[in-house]
Amino acid sequence: MKKYKIKGGTILLEKGAFLVPAETDIFVSDGKIEAVGDVRDETGYEVLDAKGLFVIPGLVNMHTHAYMSFMRGCADDLPFDEWLFRRVMPIEDKMTGEDAYWSTLFGCMEMISTGTTTLTDMHMFKGDVPRAVRDAGMRAFIGRGLVGEDLEKDGASRFREAMEEMTEYKSDTIDFLLAPHSVYTCSERMLRQIDEKAKELSLRKEIHLAESLKEYDDCMKAHGKTPVRYLADLGFLDEKTILAHCVRLEKEDYSLLKSSCAHVVTNPASNAKLGNGAADFEMLYGQGVRICLGTDGAASNNTQNLFREMNFLSLLHKARNCSPTAASAQAVLRLATANAAEALGKKIGRIEAGCLADLVFLDKNAISLMPANDLASALVYSANGSEVDSVMINGAFVFRKKEFTTIDRDRVLYEVARIAKKYL
Numbered sequence: 001m002k003k004y005k006i007k008g009g010t011i012l013l014e015k016g017a018f019l020v021p022a023e024t025d026i027f028v029s030d031g032k033i034e035a036v037g038d039v040r041d042e043t044g045y046e047v048l049d050a051k052g053l054f055v056i057p058g059l060v061n062m063h064t065h066a067y068m069s070f071m072r073g074c075a076d077d078l079p080f081d082e083w084l085f086r087r088v089m090p091i092e093d094k095m096t097g098e099d100a101y102w103s104t105l106f107g108c109m110e111m112i113s114t115g116t117t118t119l120t121d122m123h124m125f126k127g128d129v130p131r132a133v134r135d136a137g138m139r140a141f142i143g144r145g146l147v148g149e150d151l152e153k154d155g156a157s158r159f160r161e162a163m164e165e166m167t168e169y170k171s172d173t174i175d176f177l178l179a180p181h182s183v184y185t186c187s188e189r190m191l192r193q194i195d196e197k198a199k200e201l202s203l204r205k206e207i208h209l210a211e212s213l214k215e216y217d218d219c220m221k222a223h224g225k226t227p228v229r230y231l232a233d234l235g236f237l238d239e240k241t242i243l244a245h246c247v248r249l250e251k252e253d254y255s256l257l258k259s260s261c262a263h264v265v266t267n268p269a270s271n272a273k274l275g276n277g278a279a280d281f282e283m284l285y286g287q288g289v290r291i292c293l294g295t296d297g298a299a300s301n302n303t304q305n306l307f308r309e310m311n312f313l314s315l316l317h318k319a320r321n322c323s324p325t326a327a328s329a330q331a332v333l334r335l336a337t338a339n340a341a342e343a344l345g346k347k348i349g350r351i352e353a354g355c356l357a358d359l360v361f362l363d364k365n366a367i368s369l370m371p372a373n374d375l376a377s378a379l380v381y382s383a384n385g386s387e388v389d390s391v392m393i394n395g396a397f398v399f400r401k402k403e404f405t406t407i408d409r410d411r412v413l414y415e416v417a418r419i420a421k422k423y424l
């Protein structure tokens with residue numbers, strides 16, 4: 001593996017409670033950040049001139065469905081049920097594994113070129129999604145979606161697929177988690193079984209939770225409890241649990257989330273676009289709930305660009321609270337970096353010795369960033385992702401000077417156009 005000295009860049013570093021820029025060098029070897037500053041012996045390092053670049057930790061998209069990437073624009077401005085049951089699901093039913101492969105690669109292209117280095121993905125195409133993520137060279141936590149009444153009966157084949165792809169594709173950069181789809185598509189028995197399996201196999205779990213009013217009302221009717229209380233009572237919530245959405249919460253839910261140490265992924269654009277509302281970021285943040293950020297799939301968000309998501313999150317909550325101090329740039333940047341690292345238990349999301357070398361290089365002279373008087377606020381309020389010049393994942397470049405090194409861009413675009421024509 002190549003060793004790099006990244007020389008003279010302006011690096012976004014953690015200084016106490018703040019993320020601040022500093023001009024310094026980064027030494028990368030063996031897929032890791034060996035040092036920030038200097039090393040004892042500089043022989044054997046390829047020197048990269050980073051003078052015109054900002055270097056930030058790779059962003060982490062904590063909730064998406066990359067296989068849906070070609071569905072961008074397939075069902076916009078529609079009520080949730082029509083969107084899901086009459087548009088999205090009929091396409092999914094007809095999709096092949098090969099379609100999912102190309103669509104996932106396409107999603108990886110969008111994420112990489114806008115500074116995302118890690119994704120947490122829930123999918124339904126055994127092997128095809130991890131194969132695409134591996135070919136793209138991204139870091140990921142992947143879960144085959146699980147639905148049903150009983151893990152040993154109707155849920156058995158999906159669980160077997162989850163185990164099989166884990167055996168085949170687990171690597172330095174690809175991890176797996178268990179992904180029960182939701183409290184309305186998995187029975188209580190099934191959720192208990194998945195929780196047991198996760199503990200037995202030392203895996204994380206990811207589930208959609210409290211996304212819509214209908215889910216909330218149905219859960220109250222069926223169990224007499226909020227979705228969060230329902231999962232808490234099952235013993236499902238712990239520090240290895242990742243909860244996507246959490247829009248519909250009651251006061252007590254915040255303390256349950258905090259005391260369980262579960263991680264909430266907020267997906268502001270998807271929730272807003274589907275008319276599901278907005279998670280109460282200020283309450284979550286103020287109550288000390290662990291929060292990170294995701295885009296959700298392209299069928300509901302239309303983009304998997306975390307710069308857009310960070311910007312929208314911050315502005316949405318300033319507007320919602322009539323408060324310019326809500327969702328500060330510093331807090332939002334952490335959601336997409338260090339907080340996500342904590343949720344995944346990975347040494348990513350920071351530029352410091354010992355962390356994995358997932359780095360994003362942005363053009364300092366990009367019009368949208370000039371003049372970056374305050375780098376954190378430039379990244380959240382001004383950047384749109386087009387400033388990304390290069391991306392390194394696990395010490396290797398997957399995107400260099402705006403060219404993909406792992407993906408055949410033209411082939412993927414051709415395949416995606418072909419697939420879209422077939423279904424849309």
Ligand SMILES: [Zn+2]
Pocket residue numbers: 063064065208244296297
């Ligand atoms: Zn989702």
